[in-house]
Amino acid sequence: DGGITQSPKYLFRKEGQNVTLSCEQNLNHDAMYWYRQDPGQGLRLIYYSQIVNDFQKGDIAEGYSVSREKKESFPLTVTSAQKNPTAFYLCASSRSTAGGWETQYFGPGTRLLVL
Amino acid sequence: QKEVEQDPGPLSVPEGAIVSLNCTYSNSAFQYFMWYRQYSRKGPELLMYTYSSGNKEDGRFTAQVDKSSKYISLFIRDSQPSDSATYLCAPKSGGATNKLIFGTGTLLAVQP
Numbered sequence: 001d002g003g004i005t006q007s008p009k010y011l012f013r014k015e016g017q018n019v020t021l022s023c024e025q026n027l028n029h030d031a032m033y034w035y036r037q038d039p040g041q042g043l044r045l046i047y048y049s050q051i052v053n054d055f056q057k058g059d060i061a062e063g064y065s066v067s068r069e070k071k072e073s074f075p076l077t078v079t080s081a082q083k084n085p086t087a088f089y090l091c092a093s094s095r096s097t098a099g100g101w102e103t104q105y106f107g108p109g110t111r112l113l114v115l
Numbered sequence: 116q117k118e119v120e121q122d123p124g125p126l127s128v129p130e131g132a133i134v135s136l137n138c139t140y141s142n143s144a145f146q147y148f149m150w151y152r153q154y155s156r157k158g159p160e161l162l163m164y165t166y167s168s169g170n171k172e173d174g175r176f177t178a179q180v181d182k183s184s185k186y187i188s189l190f191i192r193d194s195q196p197s198d199s200a201t202y203l204c205a206p207k208s209g210g211a212t213n214k215l216i217f218g219t220g221t222l223l224a225v226q227p
Contacts, residue, residue, distance in 0.1 A: 041219060042220055043215075090158055092158075096213065103161050103164060105161070
């Protein structure tokens with residue numbers, strides 16, 4: 001089955017710790033995205049990548065880092081600089097970042113909690 | 116002013132009711148209008164999309180866009196308990212990026 005997988009489903013972070021969220025897709029999509037979802041605020045874009053070895057900051061990139069070494073993988077690291085990391089993190093992909101009706105397909109999400 | 120405004124609800128209706136979910140937006144460059152459905156603790160899934168103004172129907176769902184008033188609607192006929200979810204509108208421009216701007220989502224509960 002084609003789709004997007006995210007792991008782990010739940011993640012706990014201690015103070016001062018960096019944690020990495022995994023996102024893998026087998027849809028052969030060029031573009032991948034990371035969103036953060038908080039209650040009452042909808043989805044906010046953290047980072048996106050149009051091609052391998054290239055990525056751009058979204059609206060709330062501070063305290064996060066990403067890499068795109070392989071087309072199918074786009075891991076997100078939540079660093080200790082992110083002071084309020086508790087949220088639901090969603091990864092998405094699309095065939096391209098071109099305009100038009102091209103839509104994004106989402107993974108099941110990772111819930112990050114701070115201990 | 117947010118680019119996309121959406122009433123967060125919750126909206127509670129009896130089974131079989133007609134549901135109207137709405138968004139307003141401020142960016143006149145938006146040309147494509149997506150609706151996503153998100154069940155609790157799951158990722159959003161694309162429900163429908165429309166281009167420019169007009170209506171689009173898919174089974175019990177109808178998406179409507181009025182670009183002159185910057186108003187987006189999703190209608191659900193004969194609502195079912197399985198329709199209980201958060202509905203997110205997400206318009207975007209037709210430019211070089213595929214950036215979606217999400218509303219906050221409206222939580223819908225259909226009571227059996």
